[in-house]
Amino acid sequence: MVENEPVALVFEDQAYTRAELDALSAGLAATLSARGVRAGDRVALMSSNRPEFVVAVRAIWRLGAAVVLISPAWKRAEVRHALEVTDAAHAVGDHPVLAGLRPMLSLEEPIAPGDPGSEARDPDSDAVLVFSSGTTGMPKAVRHTHRSFAAAVRHWHDALELGPADRIQIVTPPSHILGLLNIVTALESGTWVRLHRRFDLDRLLHHIQSDRITVEMAVAPIALAIASHPELESYDLSSLRYIMWGATPVTPSVAETVTRRTGVGWVPAYGASELPVIACNPLKGARLDSAGRAVPGVTLRVVSLETGEPVAPGETGEIQAKAESLMAGYLPAEATQEAFHDGWYRTGDVGHLDADGWLHLTDRSKEMIKVKGFQVAPAEVEAVLHGHPAVADCAVFGVPDPSDGEAVIAAVTTAEPVEAEKLIALVGESLASYKRPREVVFVPEIPRLPSGKVLRRVLKESHGRPADQ
Known part of the structure; x- marks a missing residue:
């Protein structure tokens, strides 16, 4: 570890500074380059939660290539489709399914550090492809450029007000857009990160207490598990500034139970693979009945489900958005057109914006x-x-x-x-x-x-x- 440099990432009993992550990423990039990975290539990454996942993402980006995130929960047919639709010729990971379909650089092998030097990325080239299943049933790849993903990171940083004094932990799969967004935003913000191998409620609560976590990220199953923990009051959660609720709509009774038992409040947020940060509640004055207001840089409107024309505040319709953080499109490319209307991204979610700009979600027009x-x-x-x-x-x-x-x-x-x-x-x-x-x-x-x-x-x-x- 570099002397006096703050720790950036912790996993079990391992700790990494930003300089160490840079060196490992440079070393892995050199190995990938020797295997033929070039700028513009797409590299499949199928990995469990581990520091090498973070190193691999950064190594692929260092080469100007795009990372194709594949869930470690997927089976062979799903992975094969992902590789075909993205034309990913290279693979990195720790999963036997991926190894059986592509020559794979194993993350089980030690990574030799390299000289970080300098790197140049084309901001309009693909950075990351994540999967969002369409109503046709076959998963679509969502393409984000370095420019669009960097904009999403800025939006998330500003919404959560993350900084070097903050400490977070990641228990959700980093192959999901929210997991990757949390990791990258934290590293860019100088925020201390603990990465967990898997979700374990007692370990999560223990580390809030022992690591003095300041911002906890939660999805519905985690929120419910916290609310129903019989010994929740035995943990000291006083370091938390708030708990962010994302990925699914808030269940008010669950959130209120956690706040009553711990004194910690919630910050609901709303996003999608196609547009990672759409709306977020203010950190002071957050409400459980709303996804919040559009984050700066995102413009929202609501259109009639019948006519497609914009409706007045308070009227229900489909939520549509514009933002620099919006995806570049889908793969297969022909799926992209149906996601837009007059240049606006169609979220497929139904709700309304009130006169003060608070977004209320009521349903989804998509069948997902x-x-x-x-x-x-x-x-x-x-x-x-x-x-x-x-x-x-x-x-x-x-x-x-x-x-x-x-x-x-x-x-x-x-x-x-x-x-x-x-x-x-x-x-x-x-x-x-x-x-x-x-x-x-x-x-x-x-x-x-x-x-x-x-x-x-x-x-x-x-x-x-x-x-x-």
């Missing part, structure tokens, strides 16, 4: 199901279910869930008897665990329009009711 902050495309799950010979028809939809945001439910009509557990297991064998249905409901028919479009709202409304109602 959001589980633990991850998007699940109904069509992707339906495609797997349709592969079972007993399934005559099916439709997948989401229902509210206090811990996960939403739960995946599959409505199925059968040609022959089949156990629900077998269908759930079938999905689990083919797709990531968070895409697996919580429940399979057997129905006499799937409600559809004459065009064949599934009436998911009918299924949602009837879910939980006896079959004869």
Whole structure:
């Protein structure tokens, strides 16, 4: 460790300064360069939570290449599709699935430090590609340039008011846009970061106390776990300035329980893979009934769901946005056009802006199901279910869930008897665990329009009711 330089990143009993991270990134970049990685290439990264993930991202950027973030929860078919749609010829990681599909530089091997020297990035070249499933069922790659991602980092830094005196910890997967945004923003802000191998509630609470964490990042499952911890009061959480709630809408009763038991308040925020920071509450005067106001640099409007024309404050419609931090587009490229209307990004979320600019989200016009902050495309799950010979028809939809945001439910009509557990297991064998249905409901028919479009709202409304109602 460089003498007198502050620690930037901690993992278990390892500590790294910014200079050490720079040297390791330079060393890994030299290795990648020797393997043929060049500026403009796309490099797949499939890794568990570990310091080498951070080093790998920075090494890929150092070469002017783009990092393709692949969730370590994904199965072989999902990873293969990601590699094909992004044309990622190179791979780095610690996952056997990726190693089985591309020659992979293993992060299990020691990384020799190198000379950081200087680096030059084209601000308009791709920096990172993350995945956001579309209603077609196949995951789309969201392209962010160095310019757009840097703008998102600035927005997040300003919204959270992060600085060198702050200390945060990361327990969510860094392959998700929020995880990567937290890491990069913290490092750019001089904020001390503890990276956890996985989420463990007692370890999270222990480290808030022992590390004197000042800003805690939470998604719905973490918030619920904190609220229901039987010995929450035994931990000293007084170092926290606030807890940020992101990825899923706030559950007020859960947030209020945590505040009542700990005295720590919440700061709700709202973003998307395509536009990482859209709105955030002020740190003083945060509200649980709103995602906050548009962060400086982001412009919001609400348009009619029927006409597409802007509506007055207080009127409900689709939320649309413009910002320098907006994605450059999707891969496949033909999916990009439907995401925009008159130059505005269509979030697919429904809500309203009040007269004072506070954003209130009420629904989603898209059919995506959001589980633990991850998007699940109904069509992707339906495609797997349709592969079972007993399934005559099916439709997948989401229902509210206090811990996960939403739960995946599959409505199925059968040609022959089949156990629900077998269908759930079938999905689990083919797709990531968070895409697996919580429940399979057997129905006499799937409600559809004459065009064949599934009436998911009918299924949602009837879910939980006896079959004869």
